[in-house]
Amino acid sequence: MEHNYVESLVLSNKMNEKAIRKAIKDLELFDAANVLDVPCGIGNHISYMLDENPNINVTGIDFSKNHLAYAQELNQKHHPNINCTFQEGDINNLGLPDNSFDFIWCCDGLYPGDKEMGMLVEEPYDVLRDFVRIAKSGAKIAIGFFTSKRLLAGYPIVEATLADAEIFTKNANPELDILCTPAWFKKIGLTKIEVKSYAVDLYNLDKNMIEWLPTFCNLIWAQSQNKVSEEVWQQYTDIIDPKSANFIFDKDSYTGLFTYTIYIATVEK
Numbered sequence: 192m193e194h195n196y197v198e199s200l201v202l203s204n205k206m207n208e209k210a211i212r213k214a215i216k217d218l219e220l221f222d223a224a225n226v227l228d229v230p231c232g233i234g235n236h237i238s239y240m241l242d243e244n245p246n247i248n249v250t251g252i253d254f255s256k257n258h259l260a261y262a263q264e265l266n267q268k269h270h271p272n273i274n275c276t277f278q279e280g281d282i283n284n285l286g287l288p289d290n291s292f293d294f295i296w297c298c299d300g301l302y303p304g305d306k307e308m309g310m311l312v313e314e315p316y317d318v319l320r321d322f323v324r325i326a327k328s329g330a331k332i333a334i335g336f337f338t339s340k341r342l343l344a345g346y347p348i349v350e351a352t353l354a355d356a357e358i359f360t361k362n363a364n365p366e367l368d369i370l371c372t373p374a375w376f377k378k379i380g381l382t383k384i385e386v387k388s389y390a391v392d393l394y395n396l397d398k399n400m401i402e403w404l405p406t407f408c409n410l411i412w413a414q415s416q417n418k419v420s421e422e423v424w425q426q427y428t429d430i431i432d433p434k435s436a437n438f439i440f441d442k443d444s445y446t447g448l449f450t451y452t453i454y455i456a457t458v459e460k
C-alpha cells in the first residue's frame with residue numbers, strides 16, 4: 192500500500208510538474224526565507240523550490256516515514272550541498288514555534304473529509320489557524336488543490352458520469368468544497384487573498400505521457416467503478432486501454448487539460 196502510494200505520488204508529480212513549478216515561481220521565494228512544505232510527500236515540490244532559489248531554508252513535514260526517506264534521497268541527489276530538514280509530523284499537531292515561517296506551502300493536503308477515507312482533516316480551520324500562528328507577519332500561506340480536469344476527449348458523458356461518482360465532493364458540506372478556500376481564510380481572519388490557477392495542456396503527447404495517462408486516470412477514477420453503470424465502466428476502461436483500438440491518448444488530435452489552483456493568503460499580524 193505504502194509502496195503504491197509512493198508510485199502514485201511519483202506519477203502525479205510528473206503529471207503536474209509544469210503547473211507546480213510555475214506556481215512556485217510566482218511565490219517569489221526570497222533569499223534566506225524560511226519555508227515550510229506540509230505535507231511534503233516525496234519531496235518534489237521542495238526540489239522545485241530549491242531550483243527556484245537555493246538560498247532558502249526549507250522544512251518538509253509528512254506523516255509517512257517512507258515518503259520522507261524518498262524526499263531526503265531525492266533532495267540529496269538534486270541539491271547535495273543544501274541543507275533541508277525533513278521531519279515526521281502530523282499536520283493537525285505541528286508543534287512548531289510561533290512566527291517562524293515566511294512561506295507555508297500545503298499542496299493536495301487539505302481536502303476536508305472523512306479521515307477514515309484518507310483525508311488529513313475533517314475541516315480545515317484548526318490547521319489554517321495553526322499556519323497563521325507559525326507564520327511571520329507578512330508571510331504567505333499557499334494552499335494548492337487539483338481543481339479541474341478534462342481528460343477523456345470525445346467522451347464527455349463518460350467523464351461527467353465518473354466525475355459525479357467521485358468521493359471528495361459527494362454529500363459534503365458546501366462550505367467545505369475546495370473552491371471555498373478563500374471563505375476558509377476569511378473565516379479565520381485572513382483577508383488579503385489571491386487566487387491563481389495553473390493549467391496543464393495535454394497535446395502532442397510524448398511516449399511517457401501516453402504511458403502515464405491511463406494510470407493517472409485510474410488514480411482519479413478507480414474507486415468510481417462500483418458507483419457507475421457497467422456500460423460506462425466498460426467504455427471508460429476501453430478508451431484508456433493502450434491495447435484497444437479505441438485508446439484515446441495516442442491519437443494525434445488528442446487534447447486534454449487539468450488545473451491546479453493555489454489560494455494564497457498574506458498574514459498580517
Ligand SMILES: C[S@@+](CC[C@H](N)C(=O)[O-])C[C@H]1O[C@@H](n2cnc3c(N)ncnc32)[C@H](O)[C@@H]1O
Binds near residue numbers: 297
Ligand atoms: C496527496 S499527498 C500530497 C503530497 C505533496 N504535497 C504533493 O503534492 O505531492 C498527501 C500526503 O499527506 C501525507 N499525510 C497523510 N496524513 C498526514 C498527516 N496527518 N499529517 C501530515 N502528512 C500527512 C501523506 O503521507 C502524503 O504524503
